[in-house]
Amino acid sequence: MMSDFLSVSVVIPMYNAEKTILKTLESVIKQTVQPLEIVIVDDGSTDGSYQLVQSYIANYKGPIRFVLHQQPNAGVSKARNEGMKRAQGDLIALLDADDRWQTEKLARQLEVLQGHPDIDFLGSNRNGEHWQRWLFKKFEHLTPISARLLLYKTFFVTPTVIFKRSILTETGYFDESQRYAEEGNYWIRVCHDHHCVLLNESLVITGDGKPDFGFSGLSSNLKEMEKGELKNMRLGYKLGVVGLFEYLFLVIYSLIKYIRRIVIVKLRK
Structure with a gap:
């Protein structure tokens, strides 16, 4: 208590x-x-x-x-x-x-x-x-x-x-x-x-x-942010939080989000 x-x-x-x-x-x-x-x-x-x-x-x-x-x-x-x-x-x-x-x-x-x-x-x-x-x-x-x-x-x-x-x-x-x-x-x-x-x-x-990503600070580097996210997915798999198939799904899901972010940032300019 x-x-x-x-x-x-x-x-x-x-x-x-x-x-x-x-x-x-x-x-x-x-x-x-x-x-x-x-x-x-x-x-x-x-x-x-x-x-x-x-x-x-x-x-x-x-x-x-x-x-x-x-x-x-x-x-x-x-x-x-x-x-x-x-x-x-x-x-x-x-x-x-x-x-x-x-x-x-x-x-x-x-x-x-x-x-x-x-x-x-x-x-x-x-x-x-x-x-x-x-x-x-x-x-x-x-x-x-x-x-x-x-x-x-x-x-x-x-x-x-x-x-x-x-x-x-x-x-x-x-x-x-x-x-x-x-x-x-x-x-x-x-x-x-x-x-x-x-x-x-x-x-x-x-x-x-400010926008959550692609504006300033570390989050402005979308490529490196994506590498960090993929590393976190591997961590989840290693810890047993998700199994192999869900891990692979998460990787694909993350890459789709990454492409979406790039498009959003380009449209902002």
Whole structure:
């Protein structure tokens, strides 16, 4: 059973985010239920991000503890892992340096976790999403998400998730060798071993509402993203989440989605 009070560590990897990081931090500071700490890992930024956050922390007078760590550029997975290793809270909430939380995000998720102590990992929707059905899957207010379902669609978006710190001991960390679709890899491993649930409420604003792919950041490299997704499918097969024939179907399904994305991006231009 969980205690009545759950402390939260917010982990934010940061790379050249001087235009967005302060808005991101403010969205955490303004939570109706505040976290124990904010752990920021600067992944070798070459702009003024690190100095900007240093100044912000120096002028902050509130109760939240800040941890600011700097490392040579090694990728977002390494940065997240370094942040999670430093986290002291009962729960870890992930956030990216160009995204923002709605003010009640932590409060709503903590309310769910307090009421359902069997939930190990909880995500939410973002950018106004609300799921009613996806193919043959009906979505309730709280919908369990399996590793198998994640092979078809990544329902968890990084800045929406919060999970028990014990997952780090039981499942481990992000695969630092995978630069694209790395979050999908981690979610599959976590959901293979734990009770993972989607809270069907939109509590996060990602990327200022930019398109989900082909716009900027790592997701703009569609070819590498597809390689990452195919690697995640192989992971699902190796873990026994799906059998051989379903794995082959998933590969074909993924390639069809990849072609569709290319067409959509070209039509956008």
